[in-house]
Amino acid sequence: MKSFAYVDAANEQEAIAALGTQRGRILPIAGGMDLVGLMKDYVAQPDRVVNVKRLDRTIAATPDGGLRIGAAATLIELVEHAGAARAYPALVQAAAEVGTPQIRHAGTVGGNVAQRPRCWYFRNEEFQCLKKGGPRCFAVDGENQLHAIFGDGPCHIVHASSLAVPILAYGGTFRVAGPSGERDVAAADFFQMPDENLMGENVLRPNELVTHVTLPPPGRVRSATCEIRFKQSHDWPLALATAILTMSGETVRGARIVMGAVAPVPWRAQAAEAALTGQAVTEATAGAAADAAVRDAKPMSGNAYKVQIARTAVKRAILKAAGLPTV
Amino acid sequence: MAPKDGFSVSRRDFFKTAGVGSLATGLLGPVELGAQAGVREVGPGAVPIQLTINGRRHDLTVEPRVTLLDAVRNRLDLTGVKRVCDRGACGACTMLLDGRTVYACSILAIEAQGRDIRTVESLAAAPALHPVEQAFCEHDGLMCGFCTPGLVMATTALLEKTPNPTADEARRALDGNICRCGTYVKVLEAALATKGGRRG
């Protein structure tokens, strides 16, 4: 790890003042679960690190019945929040599966959403990949078993955040604070594909921070997240999916379905939503929606198996949301 | 069994469980002016910090980049928990921060100021053993022993919160720890058999 100076920001204003405009030179640290490893591997080499753990960490209902989550709230605070679990089960289910107890105890909601990719080419210093300003994506003809099955590149990471998936599905909004004030960015606009933003994964500028996430009132929905990972202990998901169903009796009136760990951004499956709308949830209709979700998948040389896994995650998320057995 | 419709959480519930930042530790040590006006920057050289470890205050001088694990092991010679993966993936460095398990390899020492830090050395004064340590010995929940203090800490944290865990709860609580010798079966036995694991 390169040495760096340290600023302990007492509030948003101090934090933003301490951040600079040059990408990578000054970085915020919250739980550190992502950044410390990046620095140890010399992938991040900031000159200054700004502690933002003392910023907003409240989890509270909004006046309109939605939910506001301070970016500095830890994952365990979210998991243990009874109100959040009741109203936004898909969010809390995703949070409960992140990493390990130790990671959930230190890692924050903002840090989870804004973490850098876990691509092993990105994380190993030896590989000067596109995302590090290098000439190529090593995954294209390399070891791409964990890489994206959606998107056209040129970088084939999968987005590392599990929380991003339900946040997008619930229609969440990120409050972004910067030197010129605050702005709200819908989750659908927050995450960026590599062709829009190769060096980052979202719209945050170097001197901006997410201060909190707001979820709109959930309305009369049933929702669930299904994560599929290989190791049952600590492992990254091979795929996950959030399904949010608005029901009319036994019929799905509207659906929001988002997949994770399959693309450089949380990947909304509108074809699956359309396929499910107007149907009663059964193994067959959930399966058909899942088929639709992965119909346009473009697997790489070594990750076709992930298409099947993503399909299963979608199907099971739908069944789980509907309160049906998943296997 | 359809879930309850709508948003039926009372605001009181929310505020009851919402933690508001309680770790407003002021900056310790020399305050330097950063590139921007009003920014209080320390480092990158060594800066004095204070850590409260096992109930004792320690003053030490470390660079901001030094992790809690390295500060405690190399500067304070508390070597009970180990450095193994050094990337928050194995749990050998598990310490308790305000009662919760964390990977000390992935937390900067400077950021642990003002927190209640507990290492495995906090559990019992030699030659006595903590009930969790005792259970690990009785059930042979250790072999080479290198992962063991981390697993002891994870087990201790579990039992302090959940004195009578189910097997599944115990497994989940220990899932952040890796043992290469393969003691898991015995470790889980020990975790479930520990009597009086709760500290007073």
Place this chain on the structure above:
Amino acid sequence: MDHPTPTSRLVSADHCSSLRHKGMYVMAEPDPKESKYFDAYDATAYWCLRTQRAVGPDGLPVHADTCRMGRGCCEP
């Protein structure tokens, strides 16, 4: 205290004295009656005590087949 020189059925007197393998430090002495427990296959990792690696001081691989007198770096 007598500290015996490692010996092994896998390395003989005409091998280089710097050639090592695990068996030289483990030195199990099989009971001839139990020889069926020892199969004929080569899973042996050799190393050279002059380099501590699997190549000799000449940069070539070390092995019981090759670390014999006549190779430039071999020492009796």
Place this chain on the structure above:
Amino acid sequence: MASWPAHPALLGTPTRRVDGPVKASGRAKYTYDLQRPGMLYGRILRSPHACARVLSIDLSAAERAPGVKFAMPVIDLANPEPLTHKVMYQGQEVAALAAETEEQGADAARLIKVEYEVLPHVATVEQAMRPEAPKVFPDGNVREANVDETGDVEAALKASAHVVEGLYWTQVVTHSCLETHGLVCEWSGDQLTAWSSTQAVHGMREGLARGLGIPQTSIRVISQYMGGGFGSKLGTDPQDVICAQLAKGAGRAVKLMLDRKEEQLSTGNRPSAYARVRAGVDADGKLTAFDAETWGTGGAGRGAGYPLPYNIYQIPVRRRRHKDVYINAGTQRAMRAPGHPQGAFITEVVLDELADQAGLDPLELRLRNLPAEAPDEMWRRYFPMGAEKIGWSRRHATGDPTPGPIKRGLGCAANRWAGAGSRRTQGQCEIFPDGGVTMRIGTQDIGTGTRTLVKMVTAETFGLPLDQVVVEIGDTQYPFAPGSGGSITVGSVTPTTRVTCEKALAALAEKIAPELGVDPAAIVASNGRVHAVNDPSRGMPWKDACKRLGTAPISVDGQWETGLSSVGTSGVQFADVEVDVETGITRVRKIVCVQDCGLIIDRLTAESQCYGGITMGIGYALFEDRILDRNTGQMVNPNMEFYLLPGPSDIPAIDVTLMDQPERGVVGLGEPPTISTAAAIANAVSNAIGARIRHLPITPANVLAALAEARARERRGASGSPQATEPGGVQGAPPINIGGAR
């Protein structure tokens, strides 16, 4: 001649590990934990390239960096042999330095300027075996072993009622010791003390002496506690000599512990194993022939051989052609039962396929092909026992017919290992006039419980409680004992301890025999007393006996004797698995293990060896894979995040039955329990999903590809005929990555 007690007080009991308290409480000081006065931290700069020529090494900036006390090249560019200027794999040592703090050492290492000429490399066995491939070494990438042939294979296969044919393979895995390799070196004049995380203190001394060119009498090696080795810490490594040289150069003690990435890259691995197999059975389910063309890679080194067919089942006709393949990767070294997990996996999977073709229960096929004579008839007893415990009677034919995505399956496999003991093992025992006892032996406890076993045998022999004897191990100042490898430690050190302690007791008996009026040869010790063997009343308390020594302790040396240990272990394992065919994810529900190991000294630590071996076997079966980028030869998962090791929730119920054989004396148990786990799991997965698992690890990709292949075969209507195709070559199977060293 020494013997084991007929009615032991301690031996065979479940006895708590004597170093459990210091380890569990974190008080045990491992090498990684040591601090010496004025100690510096060593750091090695390694090649980022899989193959390159080092053109220059400029240490000047590093030498000027804060905290640096000494820096040195490791690659010697003055060496006239140009081959030595090449680095053969990512992670090979290039230069080293010592600094005041770890952070300064890491900073300074990055200031070392190395000019490389990057050379073509090979990262997979496929690449290496191409005729036009760049050569790892001048003698080519493929080393052919002699053809091993018994009988006429073609004729025997032709005459077989059923034949299977296929390509089987296993991956490269790393030892992943939790305490990385490393040591602390401190010189006092010409005397070197090295605290080392090693499986062989005496071996480490010998290697350091040769590497440094100094006498063995100038070196002391100490290893009191060490965090795992699994075969990777049996010899000296470059960092051992480097650390001593840094300490000499800096004039200070130096600690040099590798980091996790270095550990994954450069401290050994289990080679891959590939086999193109044809095997047959006759109409009675008797194995007829086994023909195998095999290859594998141990990186930039040889030794990828493995036993095939695995030497348990009787196969009259066999042929084996093996090739070792070099690639530009870290070198293999012994890893927990070298060769056996690979050979067992391939053989046992082939057996299950033959059983399916012959329409036989796989267990029945095994029983029909086991040897009849002792001691190998053990498997005949153990298989039915294991079958009973796993519930084999509820095993369905291949392919769980249950609806739904979760399929259950059962599988089994056997293991064998030699064990044995080293006759060179020596010990020393002192009995002091105050009743104290010290047993010294230059072995080391690598986590297997050696310290506990030596203590138990010492206490048993003197009839004393455990806490009244002192055991000293892990130091070259104690008498020679072999390295802890090959499952020979218990067979070496416990007989030696018994012999030495019996000798010391005999000396004590000589002292008190006249007073008791008993033949000294008829004096024994038990329950804290020394007394006539047939009349406990004719004796005295231990302490009183020792008082008769006056001022001089008894001090005796002992040496290993035959008769207290045996060679050979047998075992079987059964696996019960659950496979989700919609995700390809396998969960192991239960493993049953029936294992013999002769006379059990400590039942608790013996059982732990089984739990540990099985746990490591689960990692081998499902998760672990050293993945090299096929284009650069650099490892993409040199960590513990993507090098997947099983964690608590990946571990099933494990049912261990140890078969007591006290009449055989002790037999080592370190390796055998890990051999058959992956094979049993693979067979259970195939049984669950109705498709053949032919390679490890059994990842979701592997399982889904096997299912796709089975479906494609069904479509072709080719059921029952020999499988001529290879995995991945079948239309319809998704292209899959099988990981690194191919």
